[in-house]
Amino acid sequence: MANQEEEAMQGEEMRRGTWLEEEDERLVSFVQLMGERRWDALAKASGLKRSGKSCRLRWLNYLCPNLKHGQISVEEENIILELHEKWGNKWSKIARRLPGRTDNEVKNYWRTHLGKRLAQVQGKSQYELGKASGDFVFENKIESNSKKNTSYEISTTHDHGSVEDIWGSCSWDNSSEASGISSADFALTSSPYENRLSDWISEYSSDIQSQMNYNNDCFTIESASSSYPECWSTTPDYSYSWDCSGSLWDMN
DNA sequence: AACTGTTGCAACCGCAACTAT
DNA sequence: TATAGTTGCGGTTGCAACAGT
Structure with missing residues (x-):
């Protein structure tokens, strides 16, 4: 059948x-x-x-109740442009960086608004503008990159060396104690990829518990009283990484 | 007012990747 | 390990609404 x-x-x-x-x-x-x-x-x-x-x-x-139904904002448009430039027609990947937006919405928006406009400006066809690249997953890291506002990215390193986000990013003000971040702040979490990643983070985050705790669908960060406050407040390029051999799907 | 062309977007299709048994 | 079933993705189509003549 x-x-x-x-x-x-x-x-x-x-x-x-x-x-x-x-x-x-x-x-x-x-x-x-x-x-x-x-x-x-x-x-x-x-x-x-x-x-x-x-x-x-x-x-x-x-x-789906997580969806936004309004107009795409200028900020969102800029993100689409930037990520399309970087990744090509990877609509679902781009949509994960725009909470509440779907791949279909991003794709339609690109085709009806941005593609034509960009093609005119650059003198290229939409097909030429839509090339993508890349294959992944061997190392994942969480990093902080700002003194005042800490931003964490769960990313993956391509075997040709470039790094890309696989679960969006999130930032918050360090001044608040024990900030909490919902996974909803990162992206929709309904696909097996995200669900598996969520499991995976839960499993592998044990060795960074002193800085970051992961409970079901919520990250929490230790406050300045944690044993590694300098990691978050004084070392802008601090980066913590751990190895995960195999792909995201390989959980054994 | 009637017709035609264009636009925007929801929905469908085919296929590849993944899961379950 | 094999294979049938399920899910996710990107490309495409269909059609309602709108604009132009």
Whole structure:
């Protein structure tokens, strides 16, 4: 059998196209009930005549409560431009740096607003502007890079030497005691990549507990009374790294 | 007012990567 | 280890809304 969707299509006519309000409501209630997983099972259980794939897309691109629905701001536009220049058409990767924005939204925005404009300015085709590169994951690090505002980046080092973020970055004011950062500040955390990374951080962060604690979905940083206050307040280029052999998926 | 072209965006498709059994 | 099922990604399409004539 090719897949369950095809089978379902043969047995029963699947709905396509624009979602109705009732369908949205039903989908939301079943996602709350069953979680953001097993979309095929969810689609069947809900009685929606939609494929699991369609349900997933509708949730991630429109119904998910973490989403922003307003206009893309100038700041966000600048980030898109900068990251597209750096990574090419890696829409999901770019979207992870824009909390509340989806890959589809970023992609559409690029195509309708930025791509054309940039192509005109640079005299290049959108295809030429869309080249990407890179393959990853061997070393990961958390680093701080400012005296007053500490910024941590969970990043990965390419085997050709360049470093890229894989989970966004976050900053806060050092003056507040024991600051807490939600993983929501980094990016959406619904994909297996992020979930696995979250597990992975939980496992590997044990040797940096003195500076940073990770509890389920929340980072907390020790205050100035910690045993390594200089790491965060006086050494701008401080960098802590640890090795993780294999890929993000290789958890054994 | 009616028609045509353009734009913006939601949704779909195909495929590759990953997971579960 | 093999393979069927699931998920995520990037490219593409379809269509409603809007602008121009």
